[in-house]
Each structure stands twice: as structure tokens, then as C-alpha cells.
Amino acid sequence: MSGPEGPIRALPSAEVPPVSAVLFDFSGTLFQMASYADRIRAALGAPVGEERMARLLDGLEAGLSDPEVVAAQPARDVSPEAHRHAFTTWYASVPELAPVAGRLYEQLRSPDHWVPYADTGxxxxxxxxAGVPLGVVSDVGWDLRATFARHGLDHHFGAWVHSYEHRTEKPDPHLFHLACRALGAAPARTLMVGDHPAKDGGAAGAGLRSYVLPAGAAPGGVRGLDAVLRLVGRPA
Structure with a gap:
């Protein structure tokens, strides 16, 4: 019998099987994008003073609330076209950046503008x-393998599941199950690691375990991935 706070009598404990495979999100988990200030300078191809840069960054921040930008975000990761439209609409919401919106988007796809966290490798x-099979499951609009290869990290992964290739987004169980099958891993023994509570944490609804990283890591800084080692029984 259950009360308002849970079972009244303790239920028999079941042995929890060990983690045998790990899936990772991409952005905000293993990699972070180069700073917007650096990207804007590169896209404009000219020096940008502090006051102007502050105005441009404030414009991007404000653009997140622009109705046209907001309307472009739902289902942005289900196709390359939707992804490009969502981001270029946002960049172009700042009039001074509108002429280079396409250039800013190509930076987003470029391996050179992504930085692994200090503890990723x-x-x-x-x-x-330790023989733990690894996979990538990411809501994204392009193939990530070149970015991992640029930093010598692609060889770690045996499964690559990109949302745009399957016309759906996390937490759709289909994406997690595709990665598990590619690795030959049972969902109940697979850990999904990411930074988004609903999307990555939603792997639990697909029968996986999930670990959501806390926010706040600086670009290129330590992400706190050593926690994953402890969760799979491989303490740092």
C-alpha cells in the first residue's frame, strides 16, 4: 500500500545492473562553442570596439525574445533546413549582423569553432x-564526426545518432534506442549524459539511466565529467 509520500512498507530491493555503455550529448556536455565575441569579429572581418561589441551581444540576447526568432525554434533540429533557418533568423535579428548571418551559421558547423572541455579527452x-562502448546522441543539424575528428576524439565512439538524420528530437526514445542497438547495449545498462534536464534526462523515459550535468562551466574549462567515471564504477 502506498501513502502520499510513497510505499508504506519497504519493497524488496532489486540488484541494479552495472552500466555497460555510455551515451553523450554534444554541445554543453563534451564541447562548447567559441565565444560569440570572437565569432562576431571573425564574421565581420574587422576590429570591433568594446562598446559596439556590447551592443551586438545585447542585441543577440534581446533577439531570443523576438517573435520571429521564437517561432523559428520549435523542431529546429529535425532537418538541416530547419536548423539553419532557426539560427540565421536569430543572428539576423540584430541589424548589423544580418549581412553576415550566413557566415555566423557556417561557423556553427565548423570544427574550428568548437572547443572540448578540459576534461573531455x-x-x-x-x-x-576500460572497454566501455560510447555513443553520441545529439539534437543537431549537421554531422558531428568531423568536429570530433578535428580534436582527435572521434575514435572513442561506436554510435553516432544525429536528430536531423531521423527527423525527430530528444527525448524521443527512438534516438536513444538507435544508439543502444548500434553499441549492442541494453537500455537498462546504458547511461545518457547531457546538460538538458528534459531532453537528456528524458532518456529515463526510454528505459536508460541519465545524468544531467550542472550548468556553469566556462569554455574550455573543466566540465565535471569525472562524475561519469564514478557512475560506471571507474573512479578518477
Whole structure:
């Protein structure tokens, strides 16, 4: 019998099987984009003073509330076209950036503008060395393998599941199950690691385990991925 706070009598405990495979999100989990200030300078191809840069960054911040930008975001990761439209609409919401909106978007797809967190390589190496199969499950509009290869990290992964290739987004169970099948791993023994409570944490609804990283890591800083090692029984 259950009361308002849960079972009144303790239920028999069941042995929790160990984690045998790990899936990772991409942006905000293993990699972070270069700063917007650096990207804007590169896109404009000219020096940008502090006051002007502050105005441009404030414009991007304000653009997130622009009705046209908001309307472009739903289902943005289900196709390359929707993804490009969502981001270029946002960039173009700042009049001074509208002429280079396409250039800013190509930066987003470029491996050179992505930076792994300081602990990404070491944690992936520990997991691979321990024989733990790894996969990437990302809501994204382009193939991520070139970005991982640019930083010498692609060899760690045996499964690549990009939302745009399957016309759906996390937390659709289909994406998580595709990665599990590619790795030959049972969902109940697979851990999904990401930074979005609804999307990555939603893997629990697909029968996986999930770990959502806390916010606040600086670009290129330590992300706190050593927690994943502990969760799979491989303490740092």
C-alpha cells in the first residue's frame, strides 16, 4: 500500500545492473562553442570596439525574445533546413549582423569553432580504455564526426545518432534506442549524459539511466565529467 509520500512498507530491493555503455550529448556536455565575441569579429572581418561589441551581444540576447526568432525554434533540429533557418533568423535579428548571418551559421558547423572541455579527452580515454562502448546522441543539424575528428576524439565512439538524420528530437526514445542497438547495449545498462534536464534526462523515459550535468562551466574549462567515471564504477 502506498501513502502520499510513497510505499508504506519497504519493497524488496532489486540488484541494479552495472552500466555497460555510455551515451553523450554534444554541445554543453563534451564541447562548447567559441565565444560569440570572437565569432562576431571573425564574421565581420574587422576590429570591433568594446562598446559596439556590447551592443551586438545585447542585441543577440534581446533577439531570443523576438517573435520571429521564437517561432523559428520549435523542431529546429529535425532537418538541416530547419536548423539553419532557426539560427540565421536569430543572428539576423540584430541589424548589423544580418549581412553576415550566413557566415555566423557556417561557423556553427565548423570544427574550428568548437572547443572540448578540459576534461573531455581524459574521461573519454578512461572509458574507452576500460572497454566501455560510447555513443553520441545529439539534437543537431549537421554531422558531428568531423568536429570530433578535428580534436582527435572521434575514435572513442561506436554510435553516432544525429536528430536531423531521423527527423525527430530528444527525448524521443527512438534516438536513444538507435544508439543502444548500434553499441549492442541494453537500455537498462546504458547511461545518457547531457546538460538538458528534459531532453537528456528524458532518456529515463526510454528505459536508460541519465545524468544531467550542472550548468556553469566556462569554455574550455573543466566540465565535471569525472562524475561519469564514478557512475560506471571507474573512479578518477
Amino acid at each position: 581524459a574521461v573519454l580515454g578512461r572509458l574507452t580504455g
